[in-house]
Amino acid sequence: MNLMNRKNMQLLSGNHAVSWAARLCRPDVAPLYPITPQTPILEKITEFHAEGLMKTELLTPESEHSAMAACISASLTGARVFTATSSQGLLLQHELLHYATGARAAIVMCNVNRTPASPWGFWPDQLDSLSQRDTGWVQFYSESPQESLDSVIMAFAIAESVGVPTMVCHDAFYVSHSMEPVEIPDQAMVDDFLPKFDPARKLDTAVGASFGAPLDQNTWRRSRMDLAESLAAVTDETIRVGEAWGKLTGRSYGPLERYRCDDAEMVIVTMGSMCGTVRDAVDTMRENGKRVGLLKVRQFRPLPASMLRDALAGVPVVMVLDRNYSPGTGGILHQELKAVLSGMADGPKVHGLLAGIGGANVSSETIDRWVRDYQNAEPKPESQWVE
Amino acid sequence: MNKPQSPLWTNSTSEARKTGTWRSALPDYQNIPSPCLGACPVDGEIATWLRQVTQIDHYGAWLTLMENNPFPAIAGRICHHPCQTACNRVQLDETVGICSLERFVGDKAITEGWSIPKPEVERTESIAIIGGGPAGLSAAYQLRRRGYQVTIYESREQLGGLLRYGIPAYRLDNSIVDAEVGRITDLGVKVHLGVEIMNSAALAKLKEDYSAVFLATGASRPKALPGLDYSQPYVQDSADFLAITNGGKTCELGENLLVIGGGSAAMDVARTARRLGRHVTVLTLESDENLPAQRTEVDEAREENVEFICGAMLKDVNSTKDGLILTCARVDFQPGAAKGQFTTTQIEGSEFELRVDAIIPAIGQDADLARWQDVVPGDKGLIDTDQSWRTQTEGIFAAGDVASMARFVTEAVGQAKHAAVAIARYVSPDEAKDPPPLLAEAKFNVINTAYHSPDARHNQENLKVEVRLQSFDEVQIALSAEQAIAEAGRCFSCGTCIDCDNCYLYCPDMAISKLEGGGYVVNLDFCKGCGLCVAECPTGSIHMQEDLPS
């Protein structure tokens, strides 16, 4: 079918798809700071704004740090807030990422995954956002421009209902700058899907309540328990929202996506743009009679542990492709998956491959080779550097 | 889902926390006397009425003044104002012109015709007052307003004593005396004029007829200058001179007059004589800087071309057909420890001559005690009294110049006020006591001068000398209302709360509340005892007291 004939189709990069999503969500406030390769998101939004297509209060402060500070306080004042960053910018925000979660600020941010310096690089790598895994932000990893657009819209629904900040990540260039036809949903449909943000508590002169004052040990602990309770609800919320979005658009999403995993002898587990390559490799291998499937982890935080165990129960071999390297640990998804699967009676053997670190190219053929190399090998606890 | 977000929003005010437990000291609001009050012979609440002037509450100011002194218009003209000498403001710029303000209020009362409120109760006890001068009238006023039946016996034809007969009109016009004395008699005081209680028997009779007797005959006998023959026509005592001239009669002494003495009476004589066209020389034992008269009187006398020869004495008088040739000599004057005490040593070879037509000695007056010696004994020229102005005879009291060497009008008024309280207590033991002795005075160091900008005194202006010498018009021109309000505003109100709100507005803990009708209260729940309210009190009327947790 000719996709361009469908309603509201535009050829968009992943970044511009995100800008479109932001526009459709009608954020009240958007603090933005430029950084390669996020900058096209900012520029498209400021362009929409200049043309009067977005009524958002735009701030362009001196740093990602101030941008996030403004996001948090705006959110607590009752505003729907959007921002975007990448790599160094996200790392600069680290302190405030924690602060945002503690403040229960329902911010939505797009992070364009890029190698963190040093040395300097501008390439696809997920260490920047994965290293924020303890900040409490909900993290989604997107494979394509369309998914990035859909994910930003769904992220607002999830963030605002659960009361936690949410990050939609997509890989530098492979998604951020790759063009594909993207369906832009109707504004009216999005408005209906995403009602006006109206938090129960906010900085309200009519109420006068304050947030963030120093408190005692037990109350601090209790705040963490409350946060844990909210985060425990995220997975169900992701499912509910993803299904609802699917009914409207025909594109359903969940925390995980199982692709041709039935009867698979090996399942490749990965996130982000790597999923597209793996999908292609799986198709080829299936044509060649190899029973290989893909498990795409879309929601990395909170990690959908039970769903992962269910998805991989009875699978003999799992191969994790990590486009990140946590120094001293290895692939982050590898380590987390092993922990999740630990103790399963019928758990798989788990291989961890450090694949495409720093944006190094990984082709369908390379994946085919890795499957052959690791299908019958004895797994090692450490992630393996592969080419 | 729409789970309520974080519970970590505040839900109450900090008032739940009682930070008053931190405190070890607590502010205490207690007015303490200002130095002017301490110095005032009538215990005038000066800071209070000055404040009322600034608030344009002139009637209130007058009532406050009248509490202690029925003569504000008079005192405002002639008081020796020890209040001003004591005023803390001199350490910032100049003292407050209290006297001129008292005159302002007193004059306002006369102009407006304000009268003294009638006594709230009438009492049957009767008091005889002998002498209708400042002391007698002050006592009459204080007793009558408490409801006692008061009768004044005055030897002269009109009430007022020194005020009427001893002070010239250019300082105190009789119309002022009439107004302020008249207000007292209007209260219902019986007055017998031209009646003298000549002897002990007459005094004893009065004591039988009345519940109590108050002696206030003043000092009516001139001191005699040794060696001067008072019987000569060229000698006239100052009291006679002033009584004659104040009565409108002229002076029949020659053109050139010598006044002997350096006190107020001497100045009054000299300046009166100048107004009568005489050439006047004042001869004083005291050196210029030690003259007992008020400095303004001396200065104004000099302006009026009175000549002064200070530190000299008269040695001999030689009467010739062309006038008197006086032999005088310079002396070394040394003031003594107490007021009025001094030593003089004639300087060898310092004799000089003066030529005048007449001599008016003005060296003071003594009380006439001999006539009552059998009933109220006394020595050293005064009737013996105790601190409450009781004589040695029960039921008889005495104050003013007859019982004190203080010799100032307002001293007499103040003594008579205290005597009146003692008399009231004597005839009616249920009367309130005299208030307890005053606490320590508010010193300059308790005043936070940050709130008081330097500001020169608004002085009364004087008539021009040429005008003065041609009439007995009042020399000092009263302050305008604007000047008076501005001048009263210079008062520090030392030790007196003026409801300025500094304590309330400076408290970092909102622990001080304003009371309806004035004043403040400290909230013990929240006062941390920092003392900022005390430090920033512009008047020094708050004090820290230890307040340790019990």
Added chain:
Amino acid sequence: MMETIEYTDRGQFFSGHVACAGCVEALSLRVILNTVGKDAVAVVPPSCTAVICGSYPHSAANIPVFHTTLESGAASASGVKRALVAQGKNDTTVLCLAGDGGTYDIGLQALSSAAERNEDILYVCFDNEGYMNTGGQKSSSTPLSAVTGSTPAGKTTRKKNMVEILAAHRIPYIATASPSDLNDMEAKVKKAKGLRGTKVLIVLIPCLPGWGVADNSAVKVARLAVETGVFPLFEVEGGIDYKMNVTTRSRPVQEYLSTQKRYKHLTAENIATLQADVDDDWQRLVNRCG
């Protein structure tokens, strides 16, 4: 006539806060919060003010307070303001109440940016010339020679001139204020409140423990700072128009220094240097006022 203090307490600041006894930061908060009134939101980075306004579940302020991170004051205030504007609440005053650490040091970047964007906020710096809430260490606002926990022998460099830095941003209004001149403080808050854009008020806060000042004396010390010219009271409009509110100096700097333990060690030479610096700064300020 005696000078009287005119501000009105509208109940915007509550008793029971935990400022030190005699703290004039609490006093200044009282004046500022009551002058700004109820239609306001405050952003507070870590500082004594954060402690004074807290702690959970109690609040000493009758307006919503958002406690933010130390370096984020101006950025967080911007966020609040923009959110209010998005909701149509353009007239609500957004305060940022920060210390000198959060202003001169770690918060300068965010403040500079907010000033450059001319965000519509009223930024108040309670300048106690050091990190007093952490026990008294030097900041870039600490003056020459002052002893702090991190400059035990006295600071060897001068205090940063924050007003000139801010003036270079050409924001509508910058002013200094002192708890010894509450009428002036109130007037400046009122004026700032009536202007759109970034307004900054720097309030000198003599810190009782940090400076070594008696509990009842912080106002007096602040007054001496004004009277000696150490802390001139002045305003800058548009970054260009300087106006001094107190145009005379009536006392030598020594009188100010001698009230504080942090200057106890000074030699006559040190004092002369400080006096000369104040003289120079004063003259420069006078010149700017034309």
